[in-house]
Amino acid sequence: MTRIVYLNGDYLPENEAKISIFDRGFLMADGVYEVTTVLGGKLLDFAGHAKRLERSLSELEMDKPAGFDDLLEIHRELVRANDIEDGLIYLQITRGSDGDRDFAYPAAGTPATLMLFTQSKPGLATSPAAQKGIKVISIPDQRWGRRDIKTVQLLYPSMGKMMAKTAGCDDAWMIEDGHVTEGTSNNAYIIKNGRIITRHLGNEILHGITRAAVLRFAREAQMEVEERAFTLAEALAADEAFITSASAFVMPVVEIDGVAVGSGAPGPVASRLREIYIDESRKAAV
Structure with missing residues (x-):
């Protein structure tokens, strides 16, 4: 089964997901991330991860591209779409791109890049x-x-x-x-x-x-x-x-x-x- 990922509002097969070569996450490591565990098809400590994500964004003066409820629904939809029983959901937000490389931050209003993908890890809780x-x-x-x-x-x-x-x-x-x-x-x-x-x-x-x-x-x-x-x-x-x-x-x-x-x-x-x-x-x- 082709893995479905989320990128900037769309659920896509992973081989169709693309970002700009000028994205600051790629050029400057200008981004933050979270990894949430899935056990039995459910999310562990989601509220804690969402709160820490907000703190990371705030410390880097980055806008939050989606609210708590929206992020929760994206996580749940990816669990459903990829039939994840045990595994991980990786979320990454970058400052996006205004079409070129510059050390200065992009102009205000430049859309952030929001990306999520899943990793299936059967038996995660019973690791040898x-x-x-x-x-x-x-x-x-x-x-x-x-x-x-x-x-x-x-x-x-x-x-x-x-x-x-x-x-x-x-x-x-x-x-x-x-x-x-x-x-x-x-x-x-x-x-x-x-x-x-x-x-x-x-x-x-x-x-x-x-x-x-x-x-x-x-x-x-x-x-x-x-x-x-x-x-x-x-x-x-x-x-x-x-x-x-x-x-x-x-x-x-x-x-x-x-x-x-x-x-x-x-x-x-x-x-x-x-x-x-x-x-x-x-x-x-x-």
Whole structure:
């Protein structure tokens, strides 16, 4: 079946969707994006993703090209059109194009580019990786300073993924001033003496939607949470470690830079948090 995508008001076969070569998302990485998970044909944390999208647009002084209800209906229509049971919906908004390349923003009123597509991921919630855990390496964090804005500037995270792959690992944790910021496409956590530790919110990390939900569920389950920067040395000495993201949910980390974390197997806290997150998110899905 040909995948149906959404582009600027139209639902099209993917091979018919076209944008200008002068689009600023292509030329300048001048755009933002969101990825929403689909489980059982329903959207997880949609309101959270929509709110963060508004914040990203505001921080870049970009107009919002569609309202909440319109975006929700587009997401649902793409789920229907592509028969998505489990998977992801990628949304991207760029500043558009006024027909040429210029560092200055286009004239006021230039239409934004709004694009969405789906990815089918059968069995997303039962990923075998969650049963064995993932391995990460540490790399210097060489991204720009506003990581709290979910922009399409993903070159260095992509390079980090490839560094990890070359090293025979699954992902990379980025280090700045001796402290872990986050993974290439996820938030990072350690567990020590039953306490969940993750970096506090700020410009240094993405304000993860899954992060917010997981921390809320953890506190509701009477787990102790500490939001602060932690060092790579602390991570290597942790009892457990894990990541969160829209596509990975809660994913145990069992090795960092070749050193086993704790027992070297997924621990009870991360495993329980994954169960809670998936169960509660399914209940609230739209």
